[in-house]
Amino acid sequence: MTLRYPDYFCDFVCTGSGCRDNCCKMGWDIEIDDDTLGYYREHGGELCERLCENIYEEDGAHYMSQEGGCPFLSAEGLCSVQQEMGAEHISEICREHPRFYEWFGDYKEAGLGLCCEEVSRIVMTHERPVLFTEKQTDEAPDDLEFDMDIFTAVRNIRDRLIDIAQDRGFTILQRLALICWCTEDINEALLDEDAERLKKISGMLAIDGFRMEIAIQAENEALTQAEDKPALLMRLFSVFERMEYMNSFGDRFALTRADAEKMLGAEKGFNKEYADLQYELENILVYFLYRYFIKCTRDFSAEERLYSAVYMTLAVRGIFLREYAENGALPDKESRIELVKDFSKEVEYDADNTDMIFEDIQQYDDVRDMLCGLCF
Numbered sequence: 001m002t003l004r005y006p007d008y009f010c011d012f013v014c015t016g017s018g019c020r021d022n023c024c025k026m027g028w029d030i031e032i033d034d035d036t037l038g039y040y041r042e043h044g045g046e047l048c049e050r051l052c053e054n055i056y057e058e059d060g061a062h063y064m065s066q067e068g069g070c071p072f073l074s075a076e077g078l079c080s081v082q083q084e085m086g087a088e089h090i091s092e093i094c095r096e097h098p099r100f101y102e103w104f105g106d107y108k109e110a111g112l113g114l115c116c117e118e119v120s121r122i123v124m125t126h127e128r129p130v131l132f133t134e135k136q137t138d139e140a141p142d143d144l145e146f147d148m149d150i151f152t153a154v155r156n157i158r159d160r161l162i163d164i165a166q167d168r169g170f171t172i173l174q175r176l177a178l179i180c181w182c183t184e185d186i187n188e189a190l191l192d193e194d195a196e197r198l199k200k201i202s203g204m205l206a207i208d209g210f211r212m213e214i215a216i217q218a219e220n221e222a223l224t225q226a227e228d229k230p231a232l233l234m235r236l237f238s239v240f241e242r243m244e245y246m247n248s249f250g251d252r253f254a255l256t257r258a259d260a261e262k263m264l265g266a267e268k269g270f271n272k273e274y275a276d277l278q279y280e281l282e283n284i285l286v287y288f289l290y291r292y293f294i295k296c297t298r299d300f301s302a303e304e305r306l307y308s309a310v311y312m313t314l315a316v317r318g319i320f321l322r323e324y325a326e327n328g329a330l331p332d333k334e335s336r337i338e339l340v341k342d343f344s345k346e347v348e349y350d351a352d353n354t355d356m357i358f359e360d361i362q363q364y365d366d367v368r369d370m371l372c373g374l375c376f
Contacts, residue, residue: 001139005110006290007131008122012099012112017077021117021341023097024079025069032062033092040089047084064091102294103142104151111291114284114344117337123283124337129166130286150190151297153198157186158293160205161306165285169208170215171271172278172317173375176285176310177218178211180371187303190296222376225369230260232373233318239360240315243353249346252319263318266325273330274320284340285313304358310371311357316343 016022032040032055040048040055054071055064064070074080082090098116102109112119164170164178182205189197204210234255241253288309296302319339323331331339347353361367 001137001141002107002134003110003137003139004108004132004134006112007133008126009099009110009112009133011122012116012119015118019077019117021345022073022077023116024073024077024094030064030070030091031093032064034062036089036091037062043085047081051081100291103144104146104294104297105148106141108137108139108142109290109294111287113349114287114340115349117341120337120341120344123287124280124333124340126283127279129168130162130283130290132290146297147193149195150193150198153195153202154190154294154297156202157198157205158289160202161289161293162286164205164211165289166282167211168278168282170211172281172285172313174215174219175282176313177222177372177375178214179285179289179306180310180368180375181214181218183303183306183368186306190300190302193300218372219376222369222372225373229264229373230257232370233260233263235370236311236314236374237318239311239357240347243347243356244350245346247346249342252322253315259322263321263325267321270321270324270330273324277330280336280340281313281317284316285309288312301358304361307361307367307371308354308357311361312343312347314371314374315347316340319343 037052037055040051051064051072055062057063070079072080074083079090079094087095098113098119100111100113112122114120114123161179165175167175170178182201185201186198189201234257237253237255237260241250241255243250289306292305292309293302296305316339320331320336323335330336364370
């Protein structure tokens, strides 16, 4: 198996009881894999009996009920199951979270989810462009079907998109517009299952001059159309305002026209103060492209996955901009890290909420124009 992962992947170490937003205290019901459940049932003993009593079955899967937090969390905020039986006997999701994986035959990708406080810190403090490493492992190949030509084309296109996301010759907004501008062509080629066309698009996107040409064209068209930018910002924020949240995080997206105008009036000062910190949004964009675009190999949803990466990157930027407009200063580093973690936890890790972004993208024909209008 070939394993690919970002260069910061091995930097992650769970902070355990030192975490301010411990995932074991969320109250989420945690899926228990069959091997772990089998061990609990066969091993016996007081702890295993208590574990089995807290596990229930739903739709053929098994979950541990954790209302108010995991019942097996010690007073020190550590896992008593791991302490007593070892990490190999906690459920797979507990052992692996916040890591994520994607399999394609003898190729596997790994990454770290932004919903974790420590991952958010790692990503938001990574000042260099993200590099990706590959190594060989002893893992057996996966047997899920996929088209190798499409997979290769999708992976190559994604590499070019990540190159664009990390092209610091452009501002982060220009890079977002570049991705929007090529999304329709990529989507059409993928829906036609035209691997050769995808290969040609990938080749064009590797050319610096072509990128500059697209950036100029996107800006000229956005400025020519002269859309009502406060209305565009309100439209973007409204998608996130309608979502369901576990706490008051959604209030950040409740936007009146006066709020939008205030934010846009402060944008010039924000851009100047945030100029040396653009790598934060760059890393967030790279994260969404790396994690989700590869899924197009099987679901062919290039348009939804590319535009949603832009939606979410612009939403995070919008939260920062609103704080700047309201307070006259950027939120500090720790606050930005926490905002990104909360955004990921509340939006990215809630399937119903991400579906709302997909539905908005599918509903309108002018998504590219709306997003590019916000970038210029």
